[in-house]
Amino acid sequence: MDWAFLRFLAVGGSFSLSYALVTSALIRFASAPPLPTSVIIYLLCIPLAFWAQKKIAFRADQTGRSAMLIYAGTQVASLAVVSTxxxxxxTRIFLWDTLIFLVTAGTAAVVSYAICRFIIFRHSPGSDAQ
Structure with missing residues (x-):
């Protein structure tokens, strides 16, 4: 069983849901402009998500010096796709916009998992047994 994947889904799902709800709410209820709102909320999530993925999903004590840079680059690329x-x-309809944001952010999260698992938080076999 790949427990890191399940933990990643929990962490990533939490961030995706939070992103979708906050962004949709700001657009609908505060009349915030969609593109800048999406970008700002996504950028605010990057350092928090890195820490959560490192500590919770992959349980990595150490990472390479460029880990945060690679993670941020991955997320900025995701940001470009998601926000576009x-x-x-x-639509400015809360439920539809939440679904749109959730699907696009969720897809970006799956790509992010592969990069995190095999590049950023690489670990030796058996270290996932916790």
């Missing part, structure tokens, strides 16, 4: 898609399809 979501800003084009925003």
């Amino acid at each position: 898609i979501t800003s084009r399809f925003v």
